[in-house]
Amino acid sequence: MKITKIEVVYPSYQDSLRAWRPNLWQIITKINTDRKQIIGYGTGGGGNSSLEVIVGHLSELIIGKTINNIEDIQKIFDYLYAESIPYGRGGIASMAISAIDLALWDAYSKYYKVPIKKLLEKNENHHNEKIHTYATGNNIDHYNSLGLNNFKLSVKSDGDYEKESNQLYELISTIREKYKNTNKIMLDCYMTWDIDYTKKISKKLKDLKIEWFEDVSTPETMLFSPSIINDLNGIKLAGGEHDLNYNNFKLMRKNKTYHFWQPDITWCGGLSALLKIINISNNQFPIMLHRGGEPWGLPLIQSGLIHNLAELHNPKNINLNMEKWNNESINTINSGILKPSSYLGFGAVPVKGLFNE
16 A cells, blocks of 8 residues: 555534634544545544644655555654654644544555454454443433433532532432433543542542542643552542653553553554553553544454443434544444444545545
8 A cells, every 4th residue: 555645634613612622623634545546534633733744744754655564554653753753742743643643544444455453453252342332521411311321521620629529429419319320420620630639539429439530630740740549539540631642651550640541542643652552551551542432442442452431522412423524433322332333444534525525
């Protein structure tokens, strides 16, 4: 497979985007090959800034490259990572590389007619055809109506521990009382707690069967502080979404920062970076992808290389429609169990009109 052309766009999103997202959300890459009908698509964060990285530098490094096996894709990742060091080693550069890497895997799977899950794990007995899910967001009434029973609540702190801890206790108690089928409940703190706050609130909520606290503080705070995973009254700790350099996970392992690792495959360097993170974990720390229910995470879950639990970020319907993608990766979701379709690549193509088709 030879790379002949790379195109990239930053779509205009209709969905409401907040905070940093309006100008820096997901881009889409299109990689053409020497077989004109074989095209690879990928996505990554960074908006127009990522477009500048790809168009202004990275694309010129790989056009004309030949890929004969998946090791060649991983070598391209290493090459792009090394060449982007002056302005990268994470952040926007990693988001841009993610889009390229995922498009290469998508094209390779289609070119050689091998599903990505089989490229990752040769033993088909390890392929999960029933994937467990959870919904992230606070519209529990709607998620429950979709048949989901695992929920991750989005919570932020203004520093008022007494008020917030009481409100959380009441909210979680109400959910468990109202929806008797509720299984796991998790809390995404979006880096607004500190370590003392985390310890205190774990004691307050310890009887509510909280599965994990996620992103309690900034990556720097967590990576360079003593481990607190044994100080949370039985509640586990998860993180890694904002660690966009796979080398950070070496620190996580060494310092026992989290019980669960949660990299985002579209931000940390793509599938090739995820394979490095999996090797770093060496089965010591379960990996559950951030937004793992999107097409780019499902083959990894199916391969058995990571934990069988897929995040559905604020799902609006059971088909998990995506604004800028035709998502054909999902067969059904029933009672929270996702059954993937059979497909090559990642099972998703952009909606028409984004490129000059």
